[in-house]
Amino acid sequence: MQIFIGPLVHTLNPTTIEYSSLSILGISSNGIIDFITNNVTSDSVDRTIETLLCDAENMKKGWSKDGNVARIVLKNGEFLCPGFVDTHTHAPQFPNLARGQQYELMDWLKCVTFPAEERLKDTEYASVLYKEVVRRVLAFGPTTCCYYGSLHLEATKALADECHSAGQRAFVGKCNMDRHSSETYVEPSPLHSIQATEALIKYIHTLSPLPTSSPLVHPIITPRFAISCSDELLKSLGSLASKHPQMAIQTHISENAKEISFTKELFPSAPHYAGVYDMYGLLRKGTVLGHACHLSEEEIQLVKQRDAGIAHCPTSNFNIRSGMARVGCYLDRGIKVGLGTDCSGGYAPSILRTIQDACITSKILSLTPTISSQFTSGLEGKHLPISTLLHLATLGGASVCCLEDKIGNFVVGKEFDALVASVPGAGGEGRFGGGGNPGVWYQENDTLETLVERFMFGGDDRNIKDVYVCGRKVSGWGQ
Ligand SMILES: [Zn+2]
Structure with missing residues (x-):
């Protein structure tokens, strides 16, 4: 059991952010948030903890004054932030x-991406690579x-094994692709593709969950995109999906102009790109x-009707010149x-x-006079505020993965997936203090709001001190 004592930030929805200058969170040995008290004064911390430990409800959950409880006290410049969700x-x-930026999507796939993916036929290489990938992803x-x-x-x-053993919550999918790739990197038939997908689902379901909670690693059905899947494969994937409704x-959808027109050519009977998947x-x-960079009005309505989620990938959208997703409109x-x-x-x-x-995507869109919205009081056509940006990275991502009841913010009963963010002050130990990012440091009179903004806009992995999944520390440079 652990008690965290320190400032906290999280969101409740795309436009509501909550800051607490000093919070006390009780995390059960199963990684569940058992209690939270926000905005405690520093001279009442001990008294508040004692009250919480003697609370009848908390005692029913196994807390007691004499129990074995680790106290984690955050330092100046540190705060708790919900764990990020990379969708x-x-x-x-x-x-x-950091290579291949000279290409656009279709050439990028052919020239750098398919050759790199093909190397994974060597399973030994896969184990070595994926260990490194998961370790690096967690550090961010x-x-x-x-x-x-x-x-x-x-x-x-x-890959599923590595996520499981590193303790990362993950969705792991085997790509389905039986056409429009290279001769040596393509699946031989729809049947082969489906059988391998079923085998992966079965395998991931055998990975044991944490002692008392739900599994961390989930299978996910992964047709690369419509272009790379024959009608027969998409049909079989649809029936596989109907066997597993949850x-x-x-x-991918509507990433790049050439991809969209090729998709339309391949599926003339579909009303539009989203209609192919539908x-x-x-x-x-x-x-x-x-991506969803270029969805039409009809497609937006269909995505909403079907309750599907969108993974906004702005770095990629700029890097391989795909386009800009109208996130404000979608929200x-x-x-x-x-x-x-x-x-x-x-x-x-x-x-x-x-x-x-x-943030930059939304600012560019806000400078584009052709973007108009019937929802003028909403987010479309405006730069996204801090609340929305943090929401996208945390609770928004959790809801895309249908995990919003489990993770995404700090609520009693949810699992404790969290980061200890650190923006050290001037001076300090080592190279620029803490993780050593010279580009960002807190000033004496910084409020928590300012600190969070500095973290989001000047921070990088060096400002992520500890990473917790379901109460377990899985990464970070903090001792
Ligand atoms: Zn992608």
Whole structure:
């Protein structure tokens, strides 16, 4: 059992952010948030803790004054933030990080991406690579991550193993692709693709959950995108999805102009791109749609109707010149939106970087007079405020993954997926104090609001001191 004592920030919805200058959180040995008291004064901490430990409800949960409770007291410049949710990334593409920016999507796939993914046929290479990938992703703060694997079953099992053993909450999918790739990197038939997908689902379900909570690693059905899947494969994936109505699905949609026109050519009977997935029963609650840069009005309405979510990947959208997603518009319509690093279309596995690029995307859109909205009182056409940006990275992402009742913010009964963010002051130990980011430090009179803003806009992995998933520390440089 652990008690955290320190400032806290989280969101309740896209426009409501809560700051507490000093909170006390009790985390059960199962990683559940048992109690929270916000805005405590510093001279009443001990007294408040004693009251909480003697509270009848908390005692029923196993808390007592004489119990074995670890106290974690945050230092100056530190605060608790919900764990980040990365709703879209590609584990086999990590060796390509920070290269390939000269291409647009279709050439980028052919010239750098498919060759990198093909290497995963070597399962030993997969184990070594994926250990490194998960370790690095966790260091950037995503406590939950939606991973695309390669086409290979064994390699993708290795990815699920690594998430499981590192203690990361994850959705792991084997890519489905039976056409429009290279001769040596394509599945031989729809049947082969489906059988391997079923085998992966079965395998991930055997990974044991934590002692008393639900599994951390989930399978996710992963057609790469409509172009790479024959009608027969999409049909089979649709029936697989209907056999598993709660299972998550991830794919790409409306990323780039050439991709959209090729999709229309391949599926002339579909009303539009979103309609292709809908036709095959793949657009539903729990579907995570990567990019969504150029959705038409009809598509936006359909996505909302089906209760699918959108993974906004602004770093990738800029890097391979795909476009800009109208996140404000989607949120105004009540569509669930989270952030995705989309490595290696995006060049960094950093959600903080993605937050910064999501902000820039909204600012560019706000400077574009052609964007008009019937929801003028909403977020469309405006720069996204701090509350929205933090929401996208945390609770918004959780809702895209249908995990909003479990994680995403600090609420009694939820699992404690959290970061200890650190913005050290001037001076301090070591190189620039704490994690050593020279670009950001707190000033004497900073409020918590200012500190959070500094973290979001000047921070990187060096400002993420500790990473907790379900109460267990899984990464970070803090002792
Ligand atoms: Zn992607």
